[in-house]
């Protein structure tokens with residue numbers, strides 16, 4: 345069994361956040377991570393998107409980054425376009441997978457980041473009141489244990505664009 349070395353990206357994160365009004369210079373270790381769409385004193389939110397859903401259920405993805413070394417926890421989300429939201433993870437079962445509720449919220453580790461990505465963690469938007477289409481933007485308010493309510497504007501992408509965005 346090969347030994348896998350996990351190189352912590354803590355240094356990259358520590359240097360990359362917190363400069364407001366700084367043009368995107370591509371410097372810093374988090375160049376792969378888009379500019380924050382929302383920032384609180386303890387965390388930032390990056391690259392949110394919703395693939396345009398074929399039905400009345402959609403999934404919201406984004407990356408959250410800790411800024412103060414204390415971590416946080418995503419407890420839930422609300423949006424005017426969905427009557428109900430759930431925090432889900434995706435678990436593989438043989439050659440298929442299914443979504444399961446995340447008990448206790450989605451953890452943002454101290455000095456770390458948590459990615460909500462297709463095939464993994466996501467916020468499920470259920471009972472959509474309107475059909476979401478490519479080009480739409482929806483407002484979603486994320487509820488965090490420490491940061492409180494954080495509202496983000498989320499673009500609706502095609503599945504192909506959503507794949508390309510990764």
Ligand SMILES: [Cu+2]
Nearest residue numbers: 432443466468
């Ligand atoms: Cu789900």
